[in-house]
Amino acid sequence: NAGVTQTPKFQVLKTGQSMTLQCAQDMNHEYMSWYRQDPGMGLRLIHYSVGAGITDQGEVPNGYNVSRSTTEDFPLRLLSAAPSQTSVYFCASSYVYNEQFFGPGTRLTVL
Amino acid sequence: GENVEQHPSTLSVQEGDSAVIKCTYSDSASNYFPWYKQELGKRPQLIIDIRSNVGEKKDQRIAVTLNKTAKHFSLHITETQPEDSAVYFCAARLGGGADGLTFGKGTHLIIQP
Numbered sequence: 001n002a003g004v005t006q007t008p009k010f011q012v013l014k015t016g017q018s019m020t021l022q023c024a025q026d027m028n029h030e031y032m033s034w035y036r037q038d039p040g041m042g043l044r045l046i047h048y049s050v051g052a053g054i055t056d057q058g059e060v061p062n063g064y065n066v067s068r069s070t071t072e073d074f075p076l077r078l079l080s081a082a083p084s085q086t087s088v089y090f091c092a093s094s095y096v097y098n099e100q101f102f103g104p105g106t107r108l109t110v111l
Numbered sequence: 112g113e114n115v116e117q118h119p120s121t122l123s124v125q126e127g128d129s130a131v132i133k134c135t136y137s138d139s140a141s142n143y144f145p146w147y148k149q150e151l152g153k154r155p156q157l158i159i160d161i162r163s164n165v166g167e168k169k170d171q172r173i174a175v176t177l178n179k180t181a182k183h184f185s186l187h188i189t190e191t192q193p194e195d196s197a198v199y200f201c202a203a204r205l206g207g208g209a210d211g212l213t214f215g216k217g218t219h220l221i222i223q224p
Contacts (some may be wrong), residue, residue: 033211042117042200043155045211058211059112090154099145100212102154 002026004103006091012109013081021076021106023091029101031094032074036060036087037105043090049074050096081110113138115203117215125223130191132218134201135183141203144177144184145212149198158199159186188220196222 007022025032033048035058045058049068063085065077074093078085088107094100114137124130136144142163147155161168161175161184168175172191177184188195198219202212 035211035214040120040216042214042216043202043212045213048211059213097143099157099160102156104154 004091004093004101006089006103006106008106009104010107012111013078014111015082017081019078019081021078021089021091021108023074023076023103024072025074025091025093025101025103026072027093027101028071029093029095030071031096031100032068033058033092033100034064034066034074034076035090035092036085037090038087046076046089078108083110086110113141113203113205113213115201115213115215117201117218119218120216121219121221123221123223124191126191126193128191130186130188130195130220132186132199132201132220133183134185134203134215135181136203136213137182138203138205139179139182140205143204144175145202145204146175146186147200147202147214149200149217151197155200191220191222193222193224196220 004025030051034046035043037043044060047066049055055066088105090105091103092100117134145160148158149155172189174187198217200217201215
């Protein structure tokens with residue numbers, strides 16, 4: 001099992017550009033989520049999904065879109081990148097009610 | 112929504128001593144409380160968790176206690192070792208299980224030789 005994988009590991013964008021952060025898991029977990037981690041702020045929930053076709057907003061959803069067409073994949077889209085979106089992004093998955101497993105993270109810089 | 116406060120933000124202890132990190136939560140409907148350890152540049156990894164029907168849980172040198180009435184929970188690490196140096200995060204999840212975790216802001220634990 002690869003667990004939770006994320007691509008890319010690093011990305012630099014210019015303000016206004018769009019991009020998609022990829023997340024995949026091979027554990028057949030129903031629940032997937034995206035967090036962002038900023039210095040001194042802990043991890044904050046962006047969006048989450050409890051199964052294919054179902055998504056919901058977390059604490060900081062503005063500027064991000066998600067979709068869940070399969071159990072395995074949960075991409076995060078930045079529509080028009082802003083410097084405030086410079087952060088480390090973590091994807092996580094779990095069976096509902098159980099431990100969340102985190103991916104290795106994507107370090108994003110927006111200039 | 113849920114709010115989780117974590118203290119202290121930095122904790123320095125001598126190797127072999129104990130370390131205690133404390134968290135409080137706001138929503139009495141929260142029923143799952145994990146603790147994550149994050150080393151520099153790495154992903155958070157679960158070290159222990161507790162559910163609201165349990166008051167204490169231990170795993171070797173690590174223990175977590177939960178006081179539902181006061182809405183606080185604590186991480187206890189005994190006989191600290193250099194490899195315990197990391198940032199530790201507490202978190203809480205609302206009862207439905209389909210919500211994400213709300214994290215504290217983290218404690219940087221430094222083990223002095």
